[in-house]
Amino acid sequence: MSAYSLATLATVNANSLPTMQTSVQNDLFLRACRRQPVERTPVWMMRQAGRYLPEYRAVRATTDFLTLCKTPELVAEVSIQPVDLVGVDACIIFSDILVVPEAMGMHLIVEEGKGGPQFPEPIRSRADIDRLRLPDPEQGLKFVMDALRLTRQRLNGRVPLIGFAGSPWTLAAYMVEGHGSKTFRHIKELIYGNPSDAHMLLTKLADAVSAYLTAKIAAGAQAVQIFDTWGGLLPPDMFREFSLQYIERIVHQVRKAGAPIIVFCKDCSHALEAIAATGAEVVGLDWTTDMADAKRRIGSTTALQGNLDPTMLYAPRDVIRRGVRQVLEKFGKGSGHIFNLGHGILPDIPVEHAREFVKAVQEESVGYHS
């Protein structure tokens, strides 16, 4: 299990939080999610609690990845680091999408420098699917809920707190392959060769993720993001059938909890209209989508999040600022834009470049709001 601390728990009181923190001092992010007027465009970065920060690496030097995920005190610490150190307008809870399949009964291994997380016993049969259980988030994923409560308390209303989950398709891809893959042969064999089993697995995952995100909102998340990292592996028809359909199922279940939902499907710009039609308040864009094109297609009904090329943060600071201005110009005037990178910040980006990115958005965007 984890290095979970009872002492930490004692400082957290789930029920008292919502009344303790009725207002967020910087609510730009939440207003932009709902396309309400803002004074400037809010900005955060996917993977902002991560290895590019020396302070994060210092925590990781003494704690392996999964232990970190399961220690609320440390999760709160690394989740808040980018708020303090980089000045982002939202805090996303540090975690991993694969803690959900683990809580469903799969053995998860994350070894340092061994090419990503692994499931040594991947899903390869209907029996494997049947064996997966639907976890009660306050039991099997209590460490996440406690981390949210503690982080929300520690943030003390400075910026909103975001929770997240992997999409059913993305989780299934990992669970069936057992690890990352170039071709994703096994999950493709499943959907092409045995689609009914695939739908069984995806339905189960959609229900697990819905319960998980709903519990996260109850524990303090003020918005949630669904990551569909591998949606772009699928032909458009198959994307709708095996990924988007299940994201929509989650959106329908989770929206009752009242927090804005962000859906980010990587490499799926062909499907922007369909993603917006799930009912999500915000659609995340990777950097291969033109922001002006996305705004024209879905911007009249949906907020947009994104989408600077993450490798642009390798460039000199004046180039980063110019890149920020270009994205702002493409979105144009008005609310409904949450600035972000088009994917996670890369681990070897200099921190001062991340700071310049955030500062550039905060300064340059003022002119786009009245």
Added chain:
Amino acid sequence: MSAYSLATLATVNANSLPTMQTSVQNDLFLRACRRQPVERTPVWMMRQAGRYLPEYRAVRATTDFLTLCKTPELVAEVSIQPVDLVGVDACIIFSDILVVPEAMGMHLIVEEGKGGPQFPEPIRSRADIDRLRLPDPEQGLKFVMDALRLTRQRLNGRVPLIGFAGSPWTLAAYMVEGHGSKTFRHIKELIYGNPSDAHMLLTKLADAVSAYLTAKIAAGAQAVQIFDTWGGLLPPDMFREFSLQYIERIVHQVRKAGAPIIVFCKDCSHALEAIAATGAEVVGLDWTTDMADAKRRIGSTTALQGNLDPTMLYAPRDVIRRGVRQVLEKFGKGSGHIFNLGHGILPDIPVEHAREFVKAVQEESVGYHS
């Protein structure tokens, strides 16, 4: 150098070939490239001369990759294998896109099972770019030209012969990184931080590729394909500036040679109209592009090549056939469609599945042509 054989050369006479082979017995592919009527849809597969074929593996068991590329007798043998063994309607010459940078002066290493080709001295300065030479294809790349002449002779008009090259952007990405990469940090740093040097490199590559493809056509290639494997790394604006602009430069120079040109930019469905506007006769589609959507967007002026998900060939044969029918149905009636996979055939696909794919296209497509 290579295991190049003078004995082989003696059997090839470049000048006599065009008159020897004035007609192609199966010219479906060439007619479809020009959107002329066909009796059925032609089909070939990217990487069809490759590891999924036991006969190819038998050749590779005795010959390393680069020696194979540089031995015309063996190139002809493996290039023709899929024509004989799988029944495809076109023959693509076996080679590698990186022989062009090698001929420009870069040291290329291809070690078995070491994660792909490498340039141990990558391009990292203006001096490195200046040092690259524009090779005379009949000198520095004579082994490719000889292979084309020999393959064309051996094909004896059965099916058309296709030559190919990497796009300048894709070649530059390898040359600057030195090897494949997850983030392509160095080439991104170059284009964002020092775009004028990047343009210098890309211009040089466009001219080298133009000369190379023109020489390939003179040596017997009846169509040529430009592969932009890494175009999808770029935001749409940058794709136009750093990749498509140089593909267009090549198309303008090579089209004088009179052979149809296919442009395949992976993960670039956002730019189909712009790709068609280069003047290429055929636009290649990866499997994440909807064929019906592509036809609607550019099918009235441009032939389309593609685009079954290559992982669908893992599926049972009836599923493969159903997948083929779906793509045919999306394209609809009429010429201007060359069936292909949406990317190269994967090395662990069973040969009988590849055969079923080809056969399914050849049988199922008849009804779409009058």
